[in-house]
Amino acid sequence: MSEPLSQSENFERLPQEATVSGAVDQHNVADAGTHGAEHGESALHVVFIPDNIGTFFGYAFSNTLLTSALVSVFMIGLAFYVGRQITTTGTPGKLQIFFESLVGYIHGEMTKILGNDRITTIAFPLIITLFLYILVANWIEFIPGVGSIEVVKELEGGKEKILHLFRGPNADLNMTLALALVSFVFVEFMGFRTQGFGYLKNFFNFSSPINFFVGLIELISELARLISLSFRLFGNIFAGEIIVLLAITLQAIVFEWIKIPFPFPVPIMLFEMGVGVLQAAVFAMLTLFFVKQATTAHQH
Amino acid sequence: MDPQVLAPETFKLLGAGLAIGLGAIGPAIGIGLAAAKAFEAMGRNPEAADNIRTNMILAFALAEALGIFAFVVSILLIFVV
Numbered sequence: 001m002s003e004p005l006s007q008s009e010n011f012e013r014l015p016q017e018a019t020v021s022g023a024v025d026q027h028n029v030a031d032a033g034t035h036g037a038e039h040g041e042s043a044l045h046v047v048f049i050p051d052n053i054g055t056f057f058g059y060a061f062s063n064t065l066l067t068s069a070l071v072s073v074f075m076i077g078l079a080f081y082v083g084r085q086i087t088t089t090g091t092p093g094k095l096q097i098f099f100e101s102l103v104g105y106i107h108g109e110m111t112k113i114l115g116n117d118r119i120t121t122i123a124f125p126l127i128i129t130l131f132l133y134i135l136v137a138n139w140i141e142f143i144p145g146v147g148s149i150e151v152v153k154e155l156e157g158g159k160e161k162i163l164h165l166f167r168g169p170n171a172d173l174n175m176t177l178a179l180a181l182v183s184f185v186f187v188e189f190m191g192f193r194t195q196g197f198g199y200l201k202n203f204f205n206f207s208s209p210i211n212f213f214v215g216l217i218e219l220i221s222e223l224a225r226l227i228s229l230s231f232r233l234f235g236n237i238f239a240g241e242i243i244v245l246l247a248i249t250l251q252a253i254v255f256e257w258i259k260i261p262f263p264f265p266v267p268i269m270l271f272e273m274g275v276g277v278l279q280a281a282v283f284a285m286l287t288l289f290f291v292k293q294a295t296t297a298h299q300h
Numbered sequence: 301m302d303p304q305v306l307a308p309e310t311f312k313l314l315g316a317g318l319a320i321g322l323g324a325i326g327p328a329i330g331i332g333l334a335a336a337k338a339f340e341a342m343g344r345n346p347e348a349a350d351n352i353r354t355n356m357i358l359a360f361a362l363a364e365a366l367g368i369f370a371f372v373v374s375i376l377l378i379f380v381v
Contacts (some may be wrong), residue, residue: 036346038303048375112350227368227372228364228368228369229371231368231372232364233373235371282361286358286361289358
């Protein structure tokens with residue numbers, strides 16, 4: 001580890017804005033509890049578990065929870081603002097046209113995929129909410145201040161600990177697991193609603209040994225969806241933040257060499273914004289496919 | 301040899317890198333094949349492009365799930381073990 005030692009001097013000179021949420025400097029790591037062993041002299045530290053910035057009625061309140069609450073407030077406020085401006089008699093404004101075409105497009109696509117107006121009417125609000133919420137939650141990381149504003153917390157021993165006030169909600173596994181659970185419960189609900197208790201026959205079928213094992217595999221793959229849905233979103237967003245951090249440190253190193261600022265992080269951030277849309281769309285679409293799978297009866 | 305090189309930490313990090321590196325090969329091949337065939341099908345039958353695209357994304361998700369399991373193992377090796 002001799003080479004990173006010389007680089008770590010460069011890292012220390014970085015401005016405070018350079019630390020992205022999800023990946024922070026050395027202050028945090030000692031108390032984060034995620035690093036069982038020492039990581040040598042490398043200055044790039046990644047915080048896996050979000051910081052707790054306070055308590056709320058006795059429960060720990062993490063920075064991702066604060067950011068996701070802000071996203072919710074923004075979405076609800078936007079909904080009220082757009083809803084108040086809607087006219088059915090006068091000339092519609094730009095916002096109304098944008099949201100009407102968005103909602104209309106998604107509704108049309110859903111009707112085409114599900115092929116059933118009644119199920120579309122039930123599933124539409126949840127699917128579009130998942131999409132818009134995850135999209136805004138992914139894009140909020142690129143607002144300056146998210147991940148760079150820090151608060152200092154006093155510990156018992158007179159020590160100080162630097163915490164980050166905001167962090168992208170989907171860079172927290174708890175958040176994505178909660179979203180996956182919402183999607184999972186909704187899919188099962190739709191299955192029971194359309195097929196009644198016959199829906200259980202997909203998983204517990206004792207008519208023949210082959211059907212029994214097919215049902216067992218179906219059950220396992222149903223539960224594995226929770227893992228794949230939550231880790232897909234988390235992995236993409238968390239890895240995206242680490243890549244942005246690497247680009248920023250690379251920029252600092254290159255600046256040390258040639259004294260010319262080179263905008264490495266800009267294309268990477270653009271790419272990550274594209275990933276944000278894609279992952280939001282994938283999450284909503286997979287929920288839609290699972291609803292379709294659960295609502296169409298199996299023909300064995 | 302430097303005893304630092306043979307520390308358990310070394311093999312943990314090596315295992316994490318190998319887990320995600322090797323684990324990404326399979327899904328990459330699978331997604332590539334699925335996309336190639338789907339685009340071929342769209343070229344032959346443009347009317348069915350919408351239907352093919354949605355099924356293609358579903359196939360991506362199923363192939364990608366294995367890559368995600370490799371990612372989980374790698375994360376577990378770095379942060380938990």
